[in-house]
Amino acid sequence: MAADFWxxxxxxxxxxxxxxxxxxSIRGAWDIRGMxxxxxxxxxxxxxx
Amino acid sequence: xxxxxxxxxxxxxxxxLATMVAGLSVRKYVGKVEHFLIAGREMDVYLGVASLAATxxxxxxxxxxxxxxxxNGFAGATVGITYGAAMFLVxxxxxxxxxxxxxxxxxxxxxxxxxFGPRIRWLSGLVIVLGGxxxxxxxxxxxxxxxxxxxGMSPGRLEITMTILLCGVAIYTMAGGMLSVxxxxxxxxxxxxxxxxxxxxxxxxxxxxxxMVDTVRDKYGEAGFNPLVNPNLGWSYIVFNSLLNVAVAxxxxxxxxxxxxxxxxxxxxxxxxxxxxxxxxQFLIPAVWGIAALATLEPGVIPIGGNTxxxxxxxxxxxxxxxxxxxxxxxxxxxxxxxxxxxxxTWGSVIYNDLLAxxxxxxxxxxxxxLWNRAIIALIGVFLLIYGLWYEIQDGIWTYLxxxxxxxxxxxxxxxxxCCYWPRANNWGAAGAILVGATFPLAYLVLQKLPxxxxxxxxxxxxxxxxxxxxGAAAAMIVGSLAKDLILGTPRLGDADGx
Numbered sequence: 001m002a003a004d005f006w007x008x009x010x011x012x013x014x015x016x017x018x019x020x021x022x023x024x025s026i027r028g029a030w031d032i033r034g035m036x037x038x039x040x041x042x043x044x045x046x047x048x049x
Numbered sequence: 050x051x052x053x054x055x056x057x058x059x060x061x062x063x064x065x066l067a068t069m070v071a072g073l074s075v076r077k078y079v080g081k082v083e084h085f086l087i088a089g090r091e092m093d094v095y096l097g098v099a100s101l102a103a104t105x106x107x108x109x110x111x112x113x114x115x116x117x118x119x120x121n122g123f124a125g126a127t128v129g130i131t132y133g134a135a136m137f138l139v140x141x142x143x144x145x146x147x148x149x150x151x152x153x154x155x156x157x158x159x160x161x162x163x164x165f166g167p168r169i170r171w172l173s174g175l176v177i178v179l180g181g182x183x184x185x186x187x188x189x190x191x192x193x194x195x196x197x198x199x200x201g202m203s204p205g206r207l208e209i210t211m212t213i214l215l216c217g218v219a220i221y222t223m224a225g226g227m228l229s230v231x232x233x234x235x236x237x238x239x240x241x242x243x244x245x246x247x248x249x250x251x252x253x254x255x256x257x258x259x260x261m262v263d264t265v266r267d268k269y270g271e272a273g274f275n276p277l278v279n280p281n282l283g284w285s286y287i288v289f290n291s292l293l294n295v296a297v298a299x300x301x302x303x304x305x306x307x308x309x310x311x312x313x314x315x316x317x318x319x320x321x322x323x324x325x326x327x328x329x330x331q332f333l334i335p336a337v338w339g340i341a342a343l344a345t346l347e348p349g350v351i352p353i354g355g356n357t358x359x360x361x362x363x364x365x366x367x368x369x370x371x372x373x374x375x376x377x378x379x380x381x382x383x384x385x386x387x388x389x390x391x392x393x394x395t396w397g398s399v400i401y402n403d404l405l406a407x408x409x410x411x412x413x414x415x416x417x418x419x420l421w422n423r424a425i426i427a428l429i430g431v432f433l434l435i436y437g438l439w440y441e442i443q444d445g446i447w448t449y450l451x452x453x454x455x456x457x458x459x460x461x462x463x464x465x466x467x468c469c470y471w472p473r474a475n476n477w478g479a480a481g482a483i484l485v486g487a488t489f490p491l492a493y494l495v496l497q498k499l500p501x502x503x504x505x506x507x508x509x510x511x512x513x514x515x516x517x518x519x520x521g522a523a524a525a526m527i528v529g530s531l532a533k534d535l536i537l538g539t540p541r542l543g544d545a546d547g548x
Contacts, residue, residue: 002274003262006123010337013330014249020326021242024102027095028235035091036078039228042089043080 057200057375064240064379065217068386071236072221072229082418085226086155086398087310092231094311097320100234100391101307102327103241107388108192108381111335113446115361118336119343119351120445121281122265122273128290129332133325135294140321143314145299148469150314157300157461158403164468165476167407169483173461174403176483177302180457181396182432184450188392189215189437191358191446192385198362199369200378212434214382215389219430222390223423227310230390237383244380247373248365249334252341255368261337264344285512292519293451296462301454303395335361341368358446393433397425448511452490459518460486463526471530478530486522489514 079085092100117125139146154160158177162170193211197204221229265273272279276287297304298321311317342364351360369377401422413421460483467474467482493514496506 002271003123003266006126006274006333007258009329010333013326013333014246016326017242017246017330017334021239024095024098024323025235025239028099028238031093031096032232032235034093035088035096035231036075036228038091039078039080039084039089043078 054374056372057378060372060375061379061382064383068233068236068383069217069221072233072390073224075228075232076224078228079225079419081415082401082422083155084228085419085422086394086402087306088227088231090310091312092307092310092316094316094319094323096231096235097307097311097316098323098327099238100231100387101304101320101324102331103234103238103384103387104230104303104307104391105328105388106241106331106384107188108195108385109188109388109446109450110331111381111384112191112195112358112361113450114332114335115339115342116358116445117332118339119357119360120339121276121279122269122340122343123336124269124273124276124279124282125339126333126336127276127282127287128294129329129336131287131291132294132297132332133327133329135291135298136321136328137325139295139298140318140323140325143318145465145469146305146308146317146321147314149299149305149465150308150311150317155309156399156402157302157305157465158399161464161468161479164474165464165479169464169476169479170403171407172480172483173464174399174406176457176460176487177399178396178404180453180455180487181302181392181399182429182436183456184453185389185392185396186433186436186453187446187449188385188389189433192381194359195362195381196378198359199366199374199381201366211437214386215430215433218386218389219393219426222393223426226394226422227306230387230394231310233390234387237387240383241380241387244376244383245334248369248377248380249337251369251373252338256341256344261340261344265340268343283512285510285516289512289515290451293454293458293515296458296519297454300458300461300465302399303391306391306395306398338365389433393426393429397422397429400425451515452494452511455490455515455518456487458486459489459515459522460484462519463522467526467530473530473534474526475530475533477533478526478528481525481529482522485525486518489518489521 081089083089114126114129117128119125138144149157149160152160152163156174156177158170158173161173189211192214193207196202196210197207202210221233225232269279276282277284299305307320308317311320338361342360345368346360346364350363351357365377401418405421463482463486464474464479467478493506493509493511496502496509
């Protein structure tokens with residue numbers, strides 16, 4: 001019974017890492033692009049850098 | 050015998066090159082100290098999730114989780130569940146993290162100045178830096194020992210290898226600060242995830258699940274599955290780790306740095322909730338690696354009383370084939386470098402923002418501020434090299450991490466909760482909480498080291514010492530604050546009443 005709990009938790013971890021990681025990686029790339037664009041705009045506007 | 054070949058070396062070399070290029074390429078976006086320390090508060094959810102998941106999982110975390118699995122069976126992974134639950138609950142409810150992010154500070158100690166005055170800010174900064182650097186001090190040696198065992202590298206080349214690696218991390222962290230940390234964390238998150246998954250699938254193909262379960266049952270019985278009946282764990286372990294995990298979620302500066310770098314409070318909270326299950330994974334998966342080592346290593350490889358942290362890397366060095374070994378080493382280097390860079394930047398930010406605050410008379414130019422931040426990171430790198438090469442761990446890795454973490458977690462968590470939710474808290478209570486919170490874990494570390502008191506330290510155990518630190522810090526906050534009220538009759542309401 002206790003072993004089953006750890007089995008299902010491990011399966012959940014492997015599924016999570018296999019799927020969510022891909023999703024986070026794709027969305028994270030867009031986040032980086034947006035962040036750097038906003039920082040570039042801020043730097044262009046700011047005289048003291 | 051290790052299976053590390055030129056193919057594996059090429060994979061690792063390619064990964065290191067990509068990391069350095071990515072880390073250095075964002076230097077041109079750093080125009081201000083705020084960009085350097087908290088990425089100009091422009092971080093969005095998914096980058097935050099990748100960064101936090103990569104930062105809080107290093108080789109030292111992997112080895113400590115595997116050691117917990119080797120020593121306690123599946124029950125050793127319980128700390129991952131308490132950690133994940135703490136991150137989810139704090140993120141979902143906004144407990145402490147909402148008022149912290151709303152305040153617009155760069156470090157936790159800066160928030161304390163608003164409530165408790167500049168002296169408490171400085172003292173908090175000192176405790177945070179001491180606890181953080183002691184905690185981080187073992188990262189380099191543990192990472193090096195892992196590489197020596199897995200790659201079959203000569204132990205004589207450990208120091209030079211780790212020095213070169215640390216220099217690489219320091220260079221890109223000094224160049225781009227939090228921007229470099231976020232970008233390289235993102236890359237490292239991907240490489241680390243591929244390595245973790247590939248090794249786990251290989252391991253499960255090699256060793257049937259039933260073999261692992263039978264091994265744990267033979268060695269530990271029910272205690273290998275249920276932490277409550279495990280003599281090494283039990284209620285005190287779960288209570289201490291639950292307190293510790295909540296304290297980490299609300300005050301561990303490297304974790305909180307993602308909250309403070311987020312573009313708004315809601316984004317910061319979403320980063321916490323979305324990352325929570327990664328913490329379960331990052332303890333259970335290495336624990337299973339440790340159990341695989343327990344199932345396959347012949348008696349004598351790890352002698353009775355020997356360092357069980359070495360079991361998992363020895364097992365991997367024998368099992369992981371060519372090509373996949375490069376992926377494993379790249380993944381583990383990714384895990385370690387992301388942790389090192391974030392930790393160097395974060396403790397450096399506390400030194401600059403809080404410890405140097407009284408000495409920064411007038412407004413420093415952005416250029417001067419950036420120069421100081423970069424110099425501080427370089428000095429932290431030197432400290433890591435020196436401390437990491439001579440300090441020997443007495444207990445298990447996780448125990449060392451929790452004890453050194455408690456030096457600041459117990460008092461800082463008490464201060465933050467009081468700062469956010471208790472109007473009568475004041476600087477007397479804050480000073481008492483800092484003193485008491487640091488005394489328990491430091492005393493325990495000293496008792497452990499002195500031959501005359503080692504037995505006493507063993508009888509107390511790290512869990513009760515840790516719980517005492519949390520309870521003591523909270524009691525000191527209440528007693529100290531009420532005593533000041535009683536003796537001086539200080540005002541009770543308002544934002545800066547506690548000074």
